[in-house]
Amino acid sequence: xxxxxxxxxxxxxxxxxxxxxxxxxxxxxxxxxxxxxxxxxxxxxxxxxxxxxxxxxxxxxxxxxxxxxxxxxxxxxxxxxxxxxxxxxxxxxxxxxxxxxxxxxxxxxxxxxxxxxxxxxxxxxxxxxxxxxxxxxxxxxxxxxxxxxxxxxxxxxxxxxxxxxxxxxxxxxxxxxxxxxxxxxxxxxxxxxxxxxxxxxxxxxxxxxxxxxxxxxxxxxxxxxxxxxxxxxxxxxxxxxxxxxxxxxxxxxxxxxxxxxxxxxxxxxxxxxxxxxxxxxxxxxxxxx
Numbered sequence: 677x678x679x680x681x682x683x684x685x686x687x688x689x690x691x692x693x694x695x696x697x698x699x700x701x702x703x704x705x706x707x708x709x710x711x712x713x714x715x716x717x718x719x720x721x722x723x724x725x726x727x728x729x730x731x732x733x734x735x736x737x738x739x740x741x742x743x744x745x746x747x748x749x750x751x752x753x754x755x756x757x758x759x760x761x762x763x764x765x766x767x768x769x770x771x772x773x774x775x776x777x778x779x780x781x782x783x784x785x786x787x788x789x790x791x792x793x794x795x796x797x798x799x800x801x802x803x804x805x806x807x808x809x810x811x812x813x814x815x816x817x818x819x820x821x822x823x824x825x826x827x828x829x830x831x832x833x834x835x836x837x838x839x840x841x842x843x844x845x846x847x848x849x850x851x852x853x854x855x856x857x858x859x860x861x862x863x864x865x866x867x868x869x870x871x872x873x874x875x876x877x878x879x880x881x882x883x884x885x886x887x888x889x890x891x892x893x894x895x896x897x898x899x900x901x902x903x904x905x906x907x908x909x910x911x912x913x914x915x916x917x918x919x920x921x922x923x924x925x926x927x928x929x930x931x932x933x934x935x936x937x938x939x940x941x942x943x944x945x946x947x948x949x950x951x952x953x954x955x956x957x958x959x960x961x962x963x964x965x
Contacts, residue, residue, distance in 0.1 A: 677743045677883050679703045681767070683727070684748030686712040688839050692876025693746060694720065700880060707736065727755065734762055744769045744883045752803035753814030760823045767825060771883055774816055774829040774890070776868065776938055777809045783934040788890045788942060793820045793829070816890065826888035830879060833894045833938055834930070836960060837872030844929040849964055851928075852908050852916045859919050859926035863902040866935040868894040871956055881948055891942055897953040898937040901930060904957075911962045 680702050684690050697704050698719050706714060710724035725736035727749060745767040750756055756772070763770060778791045793816035800818075803811050819827040836845055851858045870878075870893060878893045899907075905916045919926075922933075940950055 677702055679705070679742045680744045680746060680883065681705045681707060681723075681737075681740070681742040682746045682748065683707050683750075686714050688841060689835055689837065689872040689875040689879075690748045691715065691839065692837075692872050693748075693879045694876075696877050696880035697883075700884075702880075705740075705742065727758075730758055733758055737762055737766060740766055742767050744771060746879060746883070747772045750815050751808070752806060752811040753798060753800045753818045754802050755811075756815040756818035757800060757822065760818065764823065764825055769883065769888070770819070770823065770825055770827045771879060772815065772819055772827060772829045773879070774831045775808075775812050776831055776833040776892075776894075776936065778813050778816060778831060779936075779938070781932065781934055781936055786892070786936075786938040788831070788892060791816075791890070793817045793890060798822075820889075828882055828888050829890045830882060831890060831892045831938065832870055832875055833868035833936075834870075835872055835875050836869050836957070838960070838963065839872060842929075845961070846964060847929055848905070849908055849912065849961065852905075852912050852914055853965070855914070855917060857917045857919050858905070859921050859923070859928055860901055860931045861920070861922055861927065861933045862931075863905070863918065863920065864900050865932045866898040866900050866937050867904070867930060867932065868898045868937040869953060869957065870894045871951070871960065874951055878943070878948060882943075885946060887946060891946075892938045892940050893943055894938050894940050894950070895953045895956070896940065896950045898935075899953055899957065901932075904930070907958045907961050908965075911958070911965050 705721040707723040723736050726732040779786045796817040798817050816829050
């Protein structure tokens with residue numbers, strides 16, 4: 677890979693992806709709406725476009741050629757269909773940021789075959805017409821059933837890090853610090869995570885391989901919500917006020933009824949070395965307090 681185009685890439689682990697590519701000596705082009713400050717603007721080429729406008733999407737990339745295209749901002753089957761039409765002759769490889777959410781809650785360690793985008797029925801809709809889960813499922817289905825170029829869908833669980841604009845982890849930290857109740861369905865449910873550095877590095881790494889198809893990317897190991905809360909308690913020096921409830925009106929960001937974890941065995945078999953969740957998660961929580 678000598679050249680790469682990143683759609684999005686100016687927030688959270690997209691920034692880590694761009695930095696990883698730059699370190700590898702890749703010539704990077706970043707395409708955004710132009711509304712976010714780009715910390716590495718002097719090291720990349722910039723394209724401004726509006727993904728919601730097909731005319732803008734088509735015009736912005738006319739005449740372009742890239743070894744790899746990374747899509748950080750695809751949320752529906754329509755988004756994917758437009759991308760397939762626009763980039764089918766402009767790149768050798770398309771890498772789509774997907775999600776653990778494509779899987780149902782099966783209370784098992786989820787492997788790639790647990791959601792099959794090659795046979796999933798396509799129902800083209802805009803992202804505001806479908807749930808996040810269905811939008812990502814439809815995007816995968818379109819890419820793998822309609823694209824003539826190699827596509828990789830990297831399925832991430834919840835991504836954590838100091839640049840997490842969702843502030844979901846911060847929500848829990850603040851609840852503990854402020855002695856406020858945390859409502860959960862099941863303290864013993866396990867959950868997978870990945871940190872932002874690892875997510876960005878993996879995307880850059882997979883772009884250098886010949887792999888195509890769906891692939892899970894998560895840190896080695898998982899934690900129960902009980903463990904997660906205990907890490908915060910230890911760092912904050914305070915006891916959390918946890919209440920178990922099944923009421924939908926009181927649920928908090930990571931509240932799940934049963935375990936929701938994924939296997940990274942396929943990625944490890946390809947040669948990627950993941951960190952261990954117990955090495956970095958407690959430290960991240962400490963730094964966040």
